[in-house]
Amino acid sequence: MSESIMIIGSTSLLAQQLAKTYAIKGYHLLLLARDGSEVGKIGEDLKIRHNATYTNIACDLTSIESIAESSHKILEYDELPRTIIFVAGYIPEELDKIGENQEEIHKMTFTNYLGPALFLSYFLPKLRNSTNPVNIVFVSSVAADRGRKSNYPYGAAKNALNTYAQGLRALLHPYGHCVLTVKMGYMNTRLAYGKIPLVLACSPKYAALKISQAVESKKFIIYLPGFWRLIMIALRSLPERVFIKLPIP
Amino acid sequence: MHLGFVNKKISGWGRYPRGSTSVFRPERSADYASKNLPKKMIARGSGLSYGDGSFASNSATISTKLLNKILAFDPINGTISCQSGVTLEEIIEVSLSHGWFLPVTPGTARVTAGGCAACDVHGKNHHVQGIGSFGNHIRSLQLLLANGDTVLCSKNENTDIFFATIGGMGLTGIIMDLTIQLTQISSTAMCVQNRKVNNLEEMFSILEEEHEYSHCVAWLDSNAKGKNLGRGVVMFGEHSRIRQPMKWQPIIRRSLPFSVPSIMLNKLTSYAFNSAVEFSSRNQNATQSNLANFFYPLDTISNWNLLYGRLGFVEYQVVVPEVTAYQFIEYVITEMQKRNLYSFLTSMKRMGPASGGLLSFPMPGYSFSIDLPMADKNTISFLDSMDEKLLESKGRVYLAKDARLKAGVFNEMYPSVQQFLSIKKKIDPDNRFSSDLSVRLGLD
Numbered sequence: 241m242s243e244s245i246m247i248i249g250s251t252s253l254l255a256q257q258l259a260k261t262y263a264i265k266g267y268h269l270l271l272l273a274r275d276g277s278e279v280g281k282i283g284e285d286l287k288i289r290h291n292a293t294y295t296n297i298a299c300d301l302t303s304i305e306s307i308a309e310s311s312h313k314i315l316e317y318d319e320l321p322r323t324i325i326f327v328a329g330y331i332p333e334e335l336d337k338i339g340e341n342q343e344e345i346h347k348m349t350f351t352n353y354l355g356p357a358l359f360l361s362y363f364l365p366k367l368r369n370s371t372n373p374v375n376i377v378f379v380s381s382v383a384a385d386r387g388r389k390s391n392y393p394y395g396a397a398k399n400a401l402n403t404y405a406q407g408l409r410a411l412l413h414p415y416g417h418c419v420l421t422v423k424m425g426y427m428n429t430r431l432a433y434g435k436i437p438l439v440l441a442c443s444p445k446y447a448a449l450k451i452s453q454a455v456e457s458k459k460f461i462i463y464l465p466g467f468w469r470l471i472m473i474a475l476r477s478l479p480e481r482v483f484i485k486l487p488i489p
Numbered sequence: 490m491h492l493g494f495v496n497k498k499i500s501g502w503g504r505y506p507r508g509s510t511s512v513f514r515p516e517r518s519a520d521y522a523s524k525n526l527p528k529k530m531i532a533r534g535s536g537l538s539y540g541d542g543s544f545a546s547n548s549a550t551i552s553t554k555l556l557n558k559i560l561a562f563d564p565i566n567g568t569i570s571c572q573s574g575v576t577l578e579e580i581i582e583v584s585l586s587h588g589w590f591l592p593v594t595p596g597t598a599r600v601t602a603g604g605c606a607a608c609d610v611h612g613k614n615h616h617v618q619g620i621g622s623f624g625n626h627i628r629s630l631q632l633l634l635a636n637g638d639t640v641l642c643s644k645n646e647n648t649d650i651f652f653a654t655i656g657g658m659g660l661t662g663i664i665m666d667l668t669i670q671l672t673q674i675s676s677t678a679m680c681v682q683n684r685k686v687n688n689l690e691e692m693f694s695i696l697e698e699e700h701e702y703s704h705c706v707a708w709l710d711s712n713a714k715g716k717n718l719g720r721g722v723v724m725f726g727e728h729s730r731i732r733q734p735m736k737w738q739p740i741i742r743r744s745l746p747f748s749v750p751s752i753m754l755n756k757l758t759s760y761a762f763n764s765a766v767e768f769s770s771r772n773q774n775a776t777q778s779n780l781a782n783f784f785y786p787l788d789t790i791s792n793w794n795l796l797y798g799r800l801g802f803v804e805y806q807v808v809v810p811e812v813t814a815y816q817f818i819e820y821v822i823t824e825m826q827k828r829n830l831y832s833f834l835t836s837m838k839r840m841g842p843a844s845g846g847l848l849s850f851p852m853p854g855y856s857f858s859i860d861l862p863m864a865d866k867n868t869i870s871f872l873d874s875m876d877e878k879l880l881e882s883k884g885r886v887y888l889a890k891d892a893r894l895k896a897g898v899f900n901e902m903y904p905s906v907q908q909f910l911s912i913k914k915k916i917d918p919d920n921r922f923s924s925d926l927s928v929r930l931g932l933d
Contacts (some may be wrong), residue, residue, distance in 0.1 A: 251517055253555070278517050281572075285558040288583055430493045430516050 244268035246314065246321040248299065248359065249328025251278045253429045254379065257448035258325060259283075263292035270321055272299040272310055273328075301328050301355030302347055311362040320363070320370050323455060325377040326356045331394045338393055345393050352397035357404055373416040375455045378405045382423050382463065385472045390489040409460060420454055421461045422447075425468035441465075493520075494527075494549065502794050503539035504801030505863045505892055508546035508925055516555050521663065523637025526551070531924035532663045534574060534601030538608060539804050540892030541925035542658050548923065551663060553603055559583060560666060567671040568628060573603025573664040578740065580669070581780075585737045589671035590728070590780070593623045598740065598785050603664040606630060608889035609656030609849040612784075613704040613726070615856075616839040620703070622851050624655035624844040630667035635921040639665060653912040656846030658888055660913060660922050660932055677736075678729035679783040683773040689719025689822075693815055696839050696855070702727045704783070708770075710763045711822055711835040711859065718822060721835075722770040726783050740781050740788045748795035754862045759831030796833075797862045803892050805872050806850075806858035808840050809884035814855040817882040821859065821875055830871055832859035847905040847912075850887040858890070869893055888926065896931035906932075 245262045247255050250271035259269050263286045273279045276298045286292035299310035314321070330351035332344045339345070356378065367374060383391055384398035402421055409419035426441040442465040454462045463469040475483070493513055500507040513530075515521055529548035536543050544550045556574035563569075564587035569580055577591060578598035584590065595610040604610075609624040629643035632654055642651035654661045682702070686692045692707060702725035709721035787793055794801070809817045818837070825832060836858050843852045861868040876898045879886070885902035886894050900906050910932065913920075920933045927933050 253516060275517070275519065278519070281518075281558045281560060284560060288559045288562045289579075430514070430520075 242266065242268050242293075244270055244317075244319075244321045245323045245325065246270040246272065248272045248301070248324070248326045248356070250282060251275055252327055253444040254427065254447055255325075255327040256282055257444045258327065258451065259286060259292075259294075260290065261448045261452050262323070263290045263294075267322070269294035270297060270314060271295065272297045274298070274300045299359075301359070302350040304358065307355060307358045308362065311359055315362060315366060319372065320366055320374050322372070323375040323377065324363075325379070325451070326359075327379045328352075328355065329379060329381070329398075331391065335390055338391065348394050349397045349400075352394065353400040353404065356401060360408070367412060367417060368415060370415065370417075373418065374412075375418050375420065375458075376405075376408065376412075377420045377422060377451060377455060378402070379422045379424060379451075380405075382425050382468050382472055385423065386475050386483070388488060418455075418458045418460075420451075420459055422451055422454070423461065423463045423468065423472070425463065425465055425471075427464075499536065499544050499550070500801065501539050501541060501543055501892070502537045503803055503863075503890075503892055504794055504797070505803060506541050506925070508541065508544050510544045510546055510548065510550045512550045512552055514552040514555060518665075521633055521665065528919075529921055529923055531922060531927075532573075532603065532607075532659045534604035535576065535599050537597060537600050538604065539890040540888075541929065542608075542888060542891075542927075543604075543924065545924050553601065553663070556603075556665065561668075562587075564589070567673060568668055569671060570666060570668040571602055572666045573606070574601050576601050577605065578737075580671075582737045582739070584671050585677065585735050585780075588673055588675065588735060590674045592620060592626045592670070592672040594784055596785065597788050598781075599788060602667055602669065606655060606664055606667055607657060607659045609844055609846045609851070610889065611840070611851050611856075613706045613838060615851055616705075616841040617703045618841070621841055622656075622844045622846075622849065624846050624849065626670045626672075627655065628668040628670055630654065631665040632661060633663040633665050635662065635917040635919065649912050650916060652845050653847050653909050655844060656849030656888075657909070658848060658926060658932075659924065660927050661916060662922060674728045674735075675732045676729040677733070677780050678731065679726045679778045679780060680729050680775050681724065681726045681778045681783060682775045683770050684723045684725070685721075685770065686723055687720050688717060689815065689819055692719050692721060692723070692837065693855075695723050696837070700725065705838060707837040708766065709822070709835040709837060710767050711825060711832040712760050712763050713767075714826060718819065720767070721837075722766070726778070729777065738779075738781065740785060742789060742791040744791045745793070745795045748797075748799050750798060754798055754831070754833075754864055756829065756831055759833060762833055797860070798864045800863040802860055802862045803868055803872065804858055804860050804890040805875065806856060806887040806890045807879055807884045808850060808852055808854050808856045808887070809879070809882050810852070810854040813882035813884070814857070817878060817884060818855070818857050820878055821857070824871070824875070825859070828867060828871055830861055830865060830867060832861055834858075834860045847909040848888065848903055850885065850889070852885070854884070856887075858887075888930075891926070894930065896929065899930045 245267045250273040271279045279296045283294035297310050300306040381398045383395035384402050387395050405421045428441045428443050447464050494511045497512050527549035530551050531545045532551045533543040553574040556572040558572045560570040567589040593612045605623045609622045611622040614620045633639050704726040707723045713720045838856050840851050840856050
């Protein structure tokens with residue numbers, strides 16, 4: 241198998257752009273998502289336009305069985321993918337009283353944190369024995385940097401993911417593997433479409449380019465768009481007593 | 490409205506009229522599930538139809554821009570299946586290196602395949618036997634109906650829905666994907682030739698002639714009077730037959746920084762522009778051009794519509810049967826001059842047989858178009874009076890360009906309206922698919 245990239249959560253606009261970026265570079269695409277027919281369309285499109293090769297693997301990050309099954313399929317290959325990107329994430333459309341919705345809390349925690357952690361648990365033995373360096377990328381959110389009253393269960397799950405990534409980075413560093421955390425601000429996709437002033441958002445195309453560059457240069461943490469780093473530094477530095485009184489949703 | 494809807498003021502390419510609408514841009518097929526879609530809506534691709542066909546004021550406009558996957562391409566037989574938001578340029582990008590090109594293309598490659606089907610667009614080769622309009626080359630299409638079902642329709646299957654959808658301005662449902670038969674070419678070069686024409690009579694005799702070029706369009710100097718009336722240039726083009734490896738060079742687009750102040754749109758500038766074109770074009774021996782320059786000359790400026798000022802413009806494109814065409818065109822040009830109206834871009838071409846689309850524009854005869862800025866207050870009343878003459882001449886107005894036609898006149902121009910409405914009533918009883926155009930023309 242030629243060098244490959246694995247994208248978990250392959251149907252989002254960001255995932256599609258990442259797949260395109262790496263397809264053009266000649267990588268074989270391992271596309272994992274819940275909706276296999278949608279992934280098939282994305283893969284065929286890249287095949288027709290860019291001569292991409294792809295494998296379509298069904299994977300539901302909220303199901304322990306599905307995670308085990310799909311990760312074993314990938315472990316059957318001789319080599320680990322060169323780059324593994326977790327794009328999958330979940331935030332409900334309706335955030336009102338989000339802390340009281342058991343189903344949504346379950347789904348958010350699973351998709352944003354538990355799923356990726358379980359998925360990688362199957363890969364760790366092989367990662368520790370691999371001589372080829374592997375890049376692992378977690379697409380997280382600025383919401384993880386400070387809990388806000390409107391989306392704290394989501395922020396908490398992403399925060400757990402970030403802490404997981406920190407530990408994993410330290411664990412895998414001696415083996416030459418690199419872990420990148422991407423803290424996404426707003427992107428010009430459905431979640432933000434029409435709600436967020438466009439100057440605060442970046443396009444999926446831009447985000448995909450920046451992520452691939454950050455992987456190349458072995459960065460640990462990036463913010464997208466970059467100015468979110470400054471916003472979050474400001475927000476994080478506020479004392480809790482002040483922060484909770486701010487009119488931030 | 491739930492997540493993903495955004496209220497916007499939008500318009501078509503002519504920037505007249507404008508409407509406030511709620512735009513929804515689905516990101517994946519599942520977003521097109523009936524429960525996720527609004528009660529009333531119209532699909533919009535690139536939004537390059539000129540008037541009000543691509544949006545619905547006070548209800549929803551569904552942007553198909555992210556329905557942009559190419560689903561299959563057969564380089565042996567030249568068929569391509571794509572989702573409706575794929576643009577013609579994207580199709581060419583894939584097909585050209587295998588020797589396939591669009592059999593029919595409008596003057597811009599930025600339009601979507603779905604939009605081309607819904608408007609049943611035509612090119613400079615409509616009159617050529619076996620070519621016709623875009624709809625003639627659609628093998629099949631998948632249509633999302635008002636009840637949430639998707640139906641496959643073609644010339645053999647669900648025929649009535651197919652012919653209501655071709656040229657149906659999106660009023661039968663949302664075209665999800667379509668399969669198009671491409672045509673084989675052996676070179677990206679175009680052989681082109683210009684012939685200067687001194688008056689309308691000469692213009693008609695040249696357009697009637699049989700010649701070796703399959704593509705043909707005429708530009709007219711709308712300011713020429715008297716014995717020069719109808720002078721202009723006929724531009725011919727044909728795919729070169731010299732075999733060469735082919736690759737599409739993406740069109741590099743520049744944009745105008747602001748709209749031209751409407752004070753600039755006057756007799757003087759119109760004369761200057763038309764005379765400059767007249768002066769710079771002359772009888773020419775055959776020369777070489779390329780696909781992009783020949784088919785899509787205006788695509789290099791991404792917003793040339795700003796040339797018509799803040800208020801936008803209306804393009805009046807009509808088709809008139811052969812017997813009445815000369816008289817009608819002469820009448821329009823003379824009337825325009827009498828009323829001091831100046832068309833910056835006046836063009837003409839021959840048209841062949843209709844495609845069968847119930848609301849399709851093309852029919853045998855001559856197509857004629859003028860561009861009038863809305864900055865001139867008389868534009869609308871002038872065009873209304875031209876409609877009367879057009880009805881007399883048994884011609885019709887192109888809906889993809891239209892922004893002002895009246896319902897009564899429209900019904901007389903399009904004899905298959907009732908048949909269209911009875912099919913629409915069957916598949917869309919609650920008028921879930923409705924645009925400003927359909928409301929204006931009484932198609933609801």
